[in-house]
Amino acid sequence: MTGSTLAELGRRAKAASRVLASASTADKDAALQACAAALVEATDAILAANAIDVESAQERGMSATVIDRLRLDAGRVESMAGGLRQVAGLADPVGEVLDGWVRPNGLRISRVRVPLGVVAIIYENRPNVTSDAAGLCLKSGNAAFLRGSSGAIQSNIAIAASLRGACESVGLPADSVVLVEETSHAAAVEFMRLRGYIDVLIPRGGPSLIASILEHATVPYVIDGDGNCHLYVDESADLEMAARIATNAKTQRPSVCNAAETLLVHRAVAEEFLAGITGVLPGVELVADPGALALIPGAAGAVAAVEDDWSTEFLDLKMAVRVVDDLDEAIAHITRYGSGHSEAIVTRSLEAAERFTREVDAAAVVVNASTRFVDGEEFGFGAEIGISTQKLHARGPMGLRELTTAKYVVRGDGQTRG
Amino acid sequence: MTGSTLAELGRRAKAASRVLASASTADKDAALQACAAALVEATDAILAANAIDVESAQERGMSATVIDRLRLDAGRVESMAGGLRQVAGLADPVGEVLDGWVRPNGLRISRVRVPLGVVAIIYENRPNVTSDAAGLCLKSGNAAFLRGSSGAIQSNIAIAASLRGACESVGLPADSVVLVEETSHAAAVEFMRLRGYIDVLIPRGGPSLIASILEHATVPYVIDGDGNCHLYVDESADLEMAARIATNAKTQRPSVCNAAETLLVHRAVAEEFLAGITGVLPGVELVADPGALALIPGAAGAVAAVEDDWSTEFLDLKMAVRVVDDLDEAIAHITRYGSGHSEAIVTRSLEAAERFTREVDAAAVVVNASTRFVDGEEFGFGAEIGISTQKLHARGPMGLRELTTAKYVVRGDGQTRG
Numbered sequence: 001m002t003g004s005t006l007a008e009l010g011r012r013a014k015a016a017s018r019v020l021a022s023a024s025t026a027d028k029d030a031a032l033q034a035c036a037a038a039l040v041e042a043t044d045a046i047l048a049a050n051a052i053d054v055e056s057a058q059e060r061g062m063s064a065t066v067i068d069r070l071r072l073d074a075g076r077v078e079s080m081a082g083g084l085r086q087v088a089g090l091a092d093p094v095g096e097v098l099d100g101w102v103r104p105n106g107l108r109i110s111r112v113r114v115p116l117g118v119v120a121i122i123y124e125n126r127p128n129v130t131s132d133a134a135g136l137c138l139k140s141g142n143a144a145f146l147r148g149s150s151g152a153i154q155s156n157i158a159i160a161a162s163l164r165g166a167c168e169s170v171g172l173p174a175d176s177v178v179l180v181e182e183t184s185h186a187a188a189v190e191f192m193r194l195r196g197y198i199d200v201l202i203p204r205g206g207p208s209l210i211a212s213i214l215e216h217a218t219v220p221y222v223i224d225g226d227g228n229c230h231l232y233v234d235e236s237a238d239l240e241m242a243a244r245i246a247t248n249a250k251t252q253r254p255s256v257c258n259a260a261e262t263l264l265v266h267r268a269v270a271e272e273f274l275a276g277i278t279g280v281l282p283g284v285e286l287v288a289d290p291g292a293l294a295l296i297p298g299a300a301g302a303v304a305a306v307e308d309d310w311s312t313e314f315l316d317l318k319m320a321v322r323v324v325d326d327l328d329e330a331i332a333h334i335t336r337y338g339s340g341h342s343e344a345i346v347t348r349s350l351e352a353a354e355r356f357t358r359e360v361d362a363a364a365v366v367v368n369a370s371t372r373f374v375d376g377e378e379f380g381f382g383a384e385i386g387i388s389t390q391k392l393h394a395r396g397p398m399g400l401r402e403l404t405t406a407k408y409v410v411r412g413d414g415q416t417r418g
Numbered sequence: 419m420t421g422s423t424l425a426e427l428g429r430r431a432k433a434a435s436r437v438l439a440s441a442s443t444a445d446k447d448a449a450l451q452a453c454a455a456a457l458v459e460a461t462d463a464i465l466a467a468n469a470i471d472v473e474s475a476q477e478r479g480m481s482a483t484v485i486d487r488l489r490l491d492a493g494r495v496e497s498m499a500g501g502l503r504q505v506a507g508l509a510d511p512v513g514e515v516l517d518g519w520v521r522p523n524g525l526r527i528s529r530v531r532v533p534l535g536v537v538a539i540i541y542e543n544r545p546n547v548t549s550d551a552a553g554l555c556l557k558s559g560n561a562a563f564l565r566g567s568s569g570a571i572q573s574n575i576a577i578a579a580s581l582r583g584a585c586e587s588v589g590l591p592a593d594s595v596v597l598v599e600e601t602s603h604a605a606a607v608e609f610m611r612l613r614g615y616i617d618v619l620i621p622r623g624g625p626s627l628i629a630s631i632l633e634h635a636t637v638p639y640v641i642d643g644d645g646n647c648h649l650y651v652d653e654s655a656d657l658e659m660a661a662r663i664a665t666n667a668k669t670q671r672p673s674v675c676n677a678a679e680t681l682l683v684h685r686a687v688a689e690e691f692l693a694g695i696t697g698v699l700p701g702v703e704l705v706a707d708p709g710a711l712a713l714i715p716g717a718a719g720a721v722a723a724v725e726d727d728w729s730t731e732f733l734d735l736k737m738a739v740r741v742v743d744d745l746d747e748a749i750a751h752i753t754r755y756g757s758g759h760s761e762a763i764v765t766r767s768l769e770a771a772e773r774f775t776r777e778v779d780a781a782a783v784v785v786n787a788s789t790r791f792v793d794g795e796e797f798g799f800g801a802e803i804g805i806s807t808q809k810l811h812a813r814g815p816m817g818l819r820e821l822t823t824a825k826y827v828v829r830g831d832g833q834t835r836g
Contacts, residue, residue: 018753022776103798107787116809117779195632199809214613218632220810241832248834335436357827358440361535369525369830378835379826380521391534391617391823392638393811405809408797409775412787414659416666417796 006190009178010118010145010197016175017117017143017199023172025092028139031176032088034166035138036081039131042162043077049158050127057125057151070125070152080131080159083383087135090382093400094141108411113404115141117199120219121385122147122188124205127155134163134177136385140403143176145198147191150183157181192217199405202386202398222398225389226313227257227341229371232330232356234347235268241368242273242346243280248370249344250281255315257387258342258374262310262320264330270323271295277321284317291323310337327352331359338362340389342374363389363396424608427596428536428563428615434593435535435561435617441590443510446557449594450506452584453556454499457549460580461495467576468545475543475569488543488570498549498577501801505553508800511818512559526829531822533559535617538637539803540565540606542623545573552581552595554803558821561594563616565609568601575599610635617823620804620816640816643807644731645675645759647789650748650774652765653686659786660691660764661698666788667762668699673733675805676760676792680728680738682748688741689713695739702735709741728755745770749777756780758807760792781807781814 004012020028039046050072057067093113100110119142123129130146137144148156160179168174180191192201192213201221203209213221231249233242249260265273274295277286286302287309296302302321309320310333324330334343344366345356357365364374374397376384381399388394394402422430438446457464468490475485511531518528537560541547548564555562566574578597586592598609610619610631619639621627631639649667651660667678683691692713695704704720705727714720720739727738728751742748752761762784763774775783782792792815794802799817806812812820 018777018779021779101798103796107791107796109797114779214636220808222810238832244832244834252835353829359436361436361439361532362825364826364828366828367830369828369833370835372835373525373828373830373833374826378521378525379527380519390638392640395823396826405813407780408782408792408814410782410784410787410791411771412785412791414656414662415787415791416662417670417788417790 006180006182006187006194007197009180010194012175013118013143013145013178014197016173016178017115019173020138020141020143020176021115021117023141027170027172028092028141029088030170031138031167031172032084032135034170035131035135035163036084038162038166039077039081039084039159042158043074046077046155046158046162047072047074049154052154053127053152062151066125070127070155072127072155076128080128083132084135087139087383090139090400092139093404098406105415106413107415110409111406112409113401114407116403116405118143118145118197119403120145120147120191120194120198120201122191122201122203122205122209124149125151127152127159129204130156130159130179131163132383133385134160136383136400136403138167138176140400142403143178145178145180147180147188148183153181153183188212189216192219195219204386222386222388222392222394222402223390224386225341226339227259227387227389228262228311228313228337228339229258229260229342230262230264230334230338230344231260231371232264232324232334232343232345233266233269233273234327234345234349234352235266236349236352237266237269237346238348239269239273243276245344245346245368245370246280249372250284250319251317252370252372254317257313258371259315260319260344260371261312261314262322262337264322264324264333265292266327266330267291267323267325274321281319284319286319286321288321289323292321295323296321313339327355331356334360334362341387342366342371344369344371363387424598424600424605424612425615427598428612430593431536431561431563431596432615434591434596435533437591438556438559438561438594439533439535441559445588445590446510446559447506448588449556449585449590450502450553452588453549453553453581454502454506456580456584457495457499457502457577460576461492464495464573464576464580465490465492467572470572471545471570480569484543488545488573490545490573494546498546501550502553505557505801508557508818510557511822516824523833524831525833528827529824530827531819532825534821534823536561536563536615537821538563538565538609538612538616538619540609540619540621540623540627542567543569545570545577547622548574548577548597549581550801551803552578554801554818554821556585556594558818560821561596563596563598565598565606566601571599571601606630607634610637613637622804640804640806640810640812640820641808642804643759644757645677645805645807646680646729646731646755646757647676647678647760648680648682648752648756648762649678649789650682650742650752650761650763651684651687651691652745652763652767652770653684654767654770655684655687655764656766657687657691661694663762663764663786663788664698667790668702668737669735670788670790672735675731676789677733678737678762678789679730679732680740680755682740682742682751683710684745684748685709685741685743692739699737702737704737704739706739707741710739713741714739731757745773749774752778752780759805760784760789762787762789781805
């Protein structure tokens, strides 16, 4: 696709989206299976392309983490193929009748789930996103318009070529998957402004990408934002359960958005709970308010929290701890510092559980379980394209359903408006 | 609220929204009834304020249409109050459980409808929007953050003062309704960028307002865009029905977005249908393609359409007419020129109806009825805040439901992720 202007690419994706919108589930699933087979078959070519990206990343002195995300091997290619086969097995959201009623004048109105059209994704150095995103778009009847980063461009080109060929082999448009090969910043800004070709843009990247979208985008977008998640241990909590949940929410995978970042403990149980905190959060660096600091054993090496700590998504083995006087103070803290992602309470009080779930304003409120469950797989969606922290369109984990919109179908027998 | 910065106003609306989110239906309905009573009681003050706006509009030489929209009288104030009472009678969307399931690990997940928070509206010289929008926001548990135009500012201040007092009189925050009194363009841009305070912005205005939002807004928004609506008369159409629907769709109220702008006629019935077009569209200025021009009687005074006519929303007694070879050509025309609002077919063919509803990409597709039915009242929503022509969040008429979002509530008994 070298040399094509972005608008030309957009036009092609749009044209493909019209075909995909009417494609049968069987055809889309056949395409997904063909894509999976094509990836496996093209393993050597994909790995050769990936080696160029990895070498270039090493030359530019990228960190080991970045290079690990970028690097593919036969197992990872097989795992991308497995992801596509899994998506083929999910229910097709398109065509679901969401609502239907008859008006007094006899008009029959129904609201039917339809694809969005062209779903654009801007993403970073993870070549697996090329395949994962294309698969979810394909199953939900959308064309995938992909703009990965320059650091993974050779890998992305090789993967997209396989997927495009596979779509064509089963009679769907090659342009069901369109990859932007121009990876400059200016092209990214132009991409965000392709109104008329892009129906939704889903950015998968850090704060600077989000800021750029807020500033420049004219196409509709869904933001997959930060997760500054809290765990509140209520005065009535089962403290053993609270300990298990705190361990899991902070340490099971600290680098992800649904890991907990701040622990709030009710004053009535703070002494007992915090006395054992080194066992609950082994190896976790603690920053604490004065109330918590006085109760945390010296061996934990906790230091005083600074204001910024309460709003920071550490994404690491680090946690802020605060003792609160009551549920009100816990909710007020979350209201002030939370990012609207996932917020959990451990409690035995029905009233506290009800108030927490009602008054905390977040994509997900969790009672007596780990914040780590807030993702598409754990919710049972089979796969996810991201976790929305905005309130419009999609909120929380986004699966196939969130890649659709609705259309009203109105059927009459000659009605006119009086 | 003079002198307050926009951010201060936003903070106040946000604080009020937290109270409203937990308010009972009974309290919200009591507030709506109190608002209605307060408007009627304040009729004299509202009309006095309105007189200042009207006088100023006359001095600035505004058109009669603009002044008519701006001018209030006792009947119009009563009608605003009636609108609020009607909204009080609608079902409360908040708290509806949209979905719920249990995961294999015992986690119980439900998706619950909740208010958006702060709903911002930017609107033009129609003071009734102040009351209408506030009522819909209140019922759906949202704070209304209103930014009307300078031309209606005195009226808006008087109306908002009544509504704020009424909310307070029943124990809800006065800041349930916050009016921005600074009406400069710079303030409008600042308003569109109040991320953190505004959960959704719904513009009610023309193309220049929409363009400004696309360029400047960083808050989420729902666009209520143009309606370039088509009526397609299929070869199998009942031509009498087609005539009735064409008359209604074009002439019943030509100035609104769901009026039809282009008539597409299948070649097989074009001669018969267009022979009687002066009776079908009396007083309508016709612009036509060569095929239609050859068939439209000279008395109709039709002229050749220019390219721009096909994409113009005339909003007037003017219609573009084209003869098409078949359904494919009709759908292709709509795909090229339509604005994704409302598209209608008149047909007796099941296949044509199915293809049209499936392949035409619009908020509403209508079979054998007038496009004029595509609005919130006619759909049975009781009231509408606008008609969305975007695909994200809301598509088509927006009622109370579209002023809400969802929250996941996850209940466990100590689950941790493995």
